[in-house]
Amino acid sequence: MTDRPDTLPRACAAAREAIQHRLDGPLDAERSATLGEHLTRCADCRDYQRDLRCVQDALSSLPELRLPDETLEQVWSRTVRDEQTFSRTPALPRRGFRLVYAAAAVAVLGVVLIFWGSRNAPHTTSGSADAGYTEQQIEQARAELGRVLSLTSGAIDRGTWSAYRVLAGKVSPALRRIPVRLPGSSADRKGDERRSQT
């Protein structure tokens, strides 16, 4: 029977609602008695009750579908094994914060490089090219800093600690190529010798 509730006699509509509620949990005594009384004299509602119980049984008999082993293997390789490749570290902060941290790190790096550069540059009043750096070196430094920035944003997009570890391996060589003379470096000593000669 496929009657719509709004075309059913009122007593049948109420009984079917009660049948549904009984599938959700026990009815109160009064409602249960009213339903029982209705079911003794209404074959359609008895069928309805039997049908719904069968639907419920059929649904509960649907099997649990096992996740294939190869999919589970992919889960491990994307999670715990990826982590074990490097070291166990806490979860990353939220993406927005990661962006802020990375931007702050690059800004600090830039300030440090400028500070070291200015401390070790000859004291002249002319342009940067006269301060011991060629235009080519300045351009190279600018290009390397840009590369560091793009590597950093790439790691943010991947968003895993392992990506940061890989990134560290790429950023360090990139930073070393920036032509800034650090205190005590051989380039710095050569600059001092050149300045003392003049």
Place this chain on the structure above:
Amino acid sequence: MGGEEYERLVLRHKDRVHSYAAWMLHDLDEARDVAQEALVRLWMHRAKVDAKTASSWLLRTTHNLCIDRMRRGKVRPQADPEVLTVLEDRTQPGPERSAHGHQVAEAIAAALKVLSSRDRAAVVMREVQGMSYHEISDVLGIPLGTLKAALHRARDRLRTELIGAGVRP
């Protein structure tokens, strides 16, 4: 949540998550992808997901991923024949199970497809996975009354579909 706790949770919930996606999407390839994504997301959010609520969290994530796939039209319009094959393999009539029961189970798996996504989610969680009303209400983010109405509607529709398909429950 550490690595060991995560592994324990994955082993406990992986089949449930996969089954839910399979019955929601009726597509085993998509269900595998969704299950994998949900489990990986649990790892990514392990800092804020408590082990005690991981079960609900996983199912909510799986449900949202399924809805995304449906909205993007990535799900086939017809039930995946592979799902029905799996059903046949897993529900071979045994001593305690009649051939008619098997026929009804197969028909009901196909009939799930006609339900709205919310009604299907409610009925799969309640009747297939045996979750409590409160847990389902929490996972789907709907009040208890709305959930019960969805369940009543879904059972009625499934009954009608089965009768229409010539399989009297």
